[in-house]
Amino acid sequence: MPIRNFSIIAHIDHGKSTLSDRLLMRAGAITEREFQSQMLDDMDLERERGITIKASAVTVFHEHGGEKFMLNFIDTPGHVDFHYEVQKALQACEGAILVVDATQGVQAQTVANAYAAIEAGLEIIPVINKIDLPSARTVEVAEEIEQVLGFPAEECILVSAKTGQGIDPLIATLCDKLPPPKGKPDQPARALIFDSIYDDYRGVIVYVRVVDGELKKGMKIRLMGTNREYQISDLGKLMPRPRQVERIGTGEVGYIVAAIKDLHDVRIGDTVTDALAPAAEPLPGYKPIQQMVYCDFYPGGKTQYEELRDAMDRLQLNDSSFSFQPESSDALGFGFRCGFLGLLHMEIIQERLEREFGIEVVQTAPTVTYEIALTDGSIVRIDAPSELPNPTQVLEIREPYILMNMILPADGVGAMMKLCEDRRGVYKKTEYIGATRVILVYEMPLAEVIYDFYDRLKSATRGYGTMDYDFIGFRSGELVKMDILVNADRVDALSVIVHRDHAEARGRKLLVRLKQEIDRHLFEIPLQAAIGGKIIARETIKSVGKNVTAKCYGGDITRKRKLLEKQKEGKKRMKRVGSVDIPQEAFMAILESGD
Amino acid sequence: MMQTNPGHLTPQMLPKAMAEGLYVHVPFCFHKCHYCDFYSITRQDEGRMEKFVERLLREAEVWERSVAGQSNGLRTVFFGGGTPSLLPLEMMRKILQGLKLRFDLSAVDEWTVEVNPATATLEYCQMLKQEGVNRLSFGAQSFSVNELATLERHHEPGQVSESLQLAKRAGFERLNIDLIYAIPGQTLESWKHSLEMGVALGTGHISCYGLTYEPNTPMAVKKRLGVVKGAEESLELEMFRHTRRRLAEVGWPAYEISNYAKKGEECRHNLMYWRGGNYIGLGPSGASHMEGWRWRNRPHLREWEEAVDEGRLAAVEVEQLSAEQRARELGMLMLRLCRGVNYEEFAGRMGMDGRALFSGVVQRLTKHGLLEGDQSGFWLSEGGLAVADAIAAELLRG
Numbered sequence: 001m002p003i004r005n006f007s008i009i010a011h012i013d014h015g016k017s018t019l020s021d022r023l024l025m026r027a028g029a030i031t032e033r034e035f036q037s038q039m040l041d042d043m044d045l046e047r048e049r050g051i052t053i054k055a056s057a058v059t060v061f062h063e064h065g066g067e068k069f070m071l072n073f074i075d076t077p078g079h080v081d082f083h084y085e086v087q088k089a090l091q092a093c094e095g096a097i098l099v100v101d102a103t104q105g106v107q108a109q110t111v112a113n114a115y116a117a118i119e120a121g122l123e124i125i126p127v128i129n130k131i132d133l134p135s136a137r138t139v140e141v142a143e144e145i146e147q148v149l150g151f152p153a154e155e156c157i158l159v160s161a162k163t164g165q166g167i168d169p170l171i172a173t174l175c176d177k178l179p180p181p182k183g184k185p186d187q188p189a190r191a192l193i194f195d196s197i198y199d200d201y202r203g204v205i206v207y208v209r210v211v212d213g214e215l216k217k218g219m220k221i222r223l224m225g226t227n228r229e230y231q232i233s234d235l236g237k238l239m240p241r242p243r244q245v246e247r248i249g250t251g252e253v254g255y256i257v258a259a260i261k262d263l264h265d266v267r268i269g270d271t272v273t274d275a276l277a278p279a280a281e282p283l284p285g286y287k288p289i290q291q292m293v294y295c296d297f298y299p300g301g302k303t304q305y306e307e308l309r310d311a312m313d314r315l316q317l318n319d320s321s322f323s324f325q326p327e328s329s330d331a332l333g334f335g336f337r338c339g340f341l342g343l344l345h346m347e348i349i350q351e352r353l354e355r356e357f358g359i360e361v362v363q364t365a366p367t368v369t370y371e372i373a374l375t376d377g378s379i380v381r382i383d384a385p386s387e388l389p390n391p392t393q394v395l396e397i398r399e400p401y402i403l404m405n406m407i408l409p410a411d412g413v414g415a416m417m418k419l420c421e422d423r424r425g426v427y428k429k430t431e432y433i434g435a436t437r438v439i440l441v442y443e444m445p446l447a448e449v450i451y452d453f454y455d456r457l458k459s460a461t462r463g464y465g466t467m468d469y470d471f472i473g474f475r476s477g478e479l480v481k482m483d484i485l486v487n488a489d490r491v492d493a494l495s496v497i498v499h500r501d502h503a504e505a506r507g508r509k510l511l512v513r514l515k516q517e518i519d520r521h522l523f524e525i526p527l528q529a530a531i532g533g534k535i536i537a538r539e540t541i542k543s544v545g546k547n548v549t550a551k552c553y554g555g556d557i558t559r560k561r562k563l564l565e566k567q568k569e570g571k572k573r574m575k576r577v578g579s580v581d582i583p584q585e586a587f588m589a590i591l592e593s594g595d
Numbered sequence: 596m597m598q599t600n601p602g603h604l605t606p607q608m609l610p611k612a613m614a615e616g617l618y619v620h621v622p623f624c625f626h627k628c629h630y631c632d633f634y635s636i637t638r639q640d641e642g643r644m645e646k647f648v649e650r651l652l653r654e655a656e657v658w659e660r661s662v663a664g665q666s667n668g669l670r671t672v673f674f675g676g677g678t679p680s681l682l683p684l685e686m687m688r689k690i691l692q693g694l695k696l697r698f699d700l701s702a703v704d705e706w707t708v709e710v711n712p713a714t715a716t717l718e719y720c721q722m723l724k725q726e727g728v729n730r731l732s733f734g735a736q737s738f739s740v741n742e743l744a745t746l747e748r749h750h751e752p753g754q755v756s757e758s759l760q761l762a763k764r765a766g767f768e769r770l771n772i773d774l775i776y777a778i779p780g781q782t783l784e785s786w787k788h789s790l791e792m793g794v795a796l797g798t799g800h801i802s803c804y805g806l807t808y809e810p811n812t813p814m815a816v817k818k819r820l821g822v823v824k825g826a827e828e829s830l831e832l833e834m835f836r837h838t839r840r841r842l843a844e845v846g847w848p849a850y851e852i853s854n855y856a857k858k859g860e861e862c863r864h865n866l867m868y869w870r871g872g873n874y875i876g877l878g879p880s881g882a883s884h885m886e887g888w889r890w891r892n893r894p895h896l897r898e899w900e901e902a903v904d905e906g907r908l909a910a911v912e913v914e915q916l917s918a919e920q921r922a923r924e925l926g927m928l929m930l931r932l933c934r935g936v937n938y939e940e941f942a943g944r945m946g947m948d949g950r951a952l953f954s955g956v957v958q959r960l961t962k963h964g965l966l967e968g969d970q971s972g973f974w975l976s977e978g979g980l981a982v983a984d985a986i987a988a989e990l991l992r993g
Contacts (some may be wrong), residue, residue, distance in 0.1 A: 097917045243690055522985050525961040546828045548983040550805040550835065550853040554633070554675060555618050555868055556884040558912060564988040579959060 032437035092209035095178035102136035181251030189213030291339030298335030301360035423448035472522035606661030613668030619879030720765035935974025
């Protein structure tokens, strides 16, 4: 039976899930009623945000040209924070349907996803969706696809996933145009792990694409990256409901259950082989997960430390790309240092904690991972400024860079170029899409993007601009650690790593922000920003001018005392540093002071 | 801090102690001033007042029968309100005489009654003097007609001087006037004028209170609504500083944050509060203190009457302070005095070494120039005066 393995890739909200469901329905795998509720996404959060968080794979059968085809849909995460997972999912395919919204046209993630698919060597079928909408600009969008991505405009398939229009020609094209898988059935088994989830009853469920050989129920397998061995207790396919099978053959997709207890033992991109007849080489491209964005979570509101820890343990069962370790801060008490693939990933984790576990967290400003080259030739990675080694041992500090693609209305380009320049961006290119939209490409330090860049882009483009980025490596820069001194005491939790040229401006802004957050005390409080021993910015919080009640209280001393006690306690959670009370908000405010 | 079930406090539960002061709250006013949050009612008739007088004496009997609050230690009596002078002459006489029958007031050397300048008469003053009152306190508040109107005070500026004349004629030598500064719209010049008018009256004691916007007073509501605007902090501070300077010049230096007197003319009853003394408060809302127990009477005339009718204290907000709480509170109180916290006096009252208790705060705040001190104790510096509440809060926290 001919097999076609493919993914659907799209910018957020361009209709990927609806199209998936429509294809499943057409293949008879789901009913019209089931179509009404989206099938592939199983988390509410994904649906609301229009993001597919975790991949899954569905197998359906379809008659075409008198032949029965096995169609395997491999779903991909929709955002580049999950770039590696996207890559691995695409690596499990031979083809991809690239969906573009007929009203919105090519967007930043359209480009990023298309490039990822091209890089993975996939055959791409461009599809223009939502052609039933009155505001559809089908012809223009086809031209954009040709201009930006190089696929001939006339080859775009026009569909409406909502009404079903164009679905038959699309399936026909899938069968006709996509190449069949090219594995070697007679070689030792090699299967690519492209996803895994944790199930309370069965442990880890591993999704694989068999590249060579086959997997059989009862087989003893080895994960080549970690060298761990397991016995397959169940094999199956999602059709779209789980169905057990005896074997998964070359080129096919399915899942393995093998009494694996910890999601961390299974790494996406790893190769499954037959433990008794192992393959000589694993499949290429396996990389351990690299967290790029870090922040601290502290229990907030009524949430206790233990509750937060339990909830994060549970979450980590489902998401091995999220890491955390206990952290205690002088300023904020006990919490966790958490690592994420990117900003969106961070937001998703926080929302899931709140939504699924009812946990309230206080989140510190995010920071990036830095690579520190030491004078002894070694390299260490740090994710908090306080971990920076002694300056005399530091040869250079390297920071993560990204390649940023922005698609903007032409009148927003000036503002965005200025923003990128201000944020140390390196201009790469500008390209027009039609007459009114522009692709702007910059290389930028990730640290400059992780706070309010997206909001700034949205406001500069009245909401029309989109962006996407990809990590391109660590680069050395004139980076320095800037310390903040409050009343001459250095406050570790307020230190930041900044570019030397920006240090003074950043320092000044940060101090102004602190000045707003810290209440006036009985004495003047100098605030200073310093690099090494050198003060680069200074502010002063004036002392309290008047705080005396010259009132007659009579004998009601209790009332007077309670008023004073209340005055002292105040409303905010405070941390005393030296003799200065710093409210929690001040620690949160650090990165907001970016320009 | 122990909270006792309100209404169940009895004098027998209290430590055996000598009461040094007696406070009587007269909860009647002709009209309620817009800044005032002391308990009083304006709807009263003679019957209501008579009932009050009778209950007040009955409340005194609750104490008379008890071991706590033994009255032979009483040194000061203070009648506040409300407007004590609103009580008809005979009723007032009945209270004064009744109290003398129920308490041993033989050692009392200061007996103050607050008098409204608009209602004082010679006859009334003479009666007070005759019954043992030796100090009168007049609520002058301001000598500006506009400012009195803002405060909703119903007297004429000139009536203060007239009332004082009557008081002097009745034989009173110890007199006080209260003034208020930082009134909305008041300028520094206007305050200086009121202060000079006050000085010219020659009372030898003057209380100058900064206007505070107490929650649930019409004044606070007006401020919230923007009808009146509070004085600028810096102006209020300037008024405060001018007052201290000017009254020191005329020989009535400050002896407490808001009180100024010629030497020997200090209000002993108020000093007793600031030195952690024991006192009994009678009447609705009257506050009491007995060796670390603090409470106040129900601030409600009818509820207070009911409690008295049942022969019990109308106590609410009862608290028993721990030794340390009591000591810290005494620090807070003494700090308001010009001599500040005197270690010897502190130890005498608390049996505790104030040096050890406050050393951290004193060291820190002395470094910032907010406190001054020596071997004998510590006190607010000129700079510290302006932030006395914040410093008191530090003493409370430690």
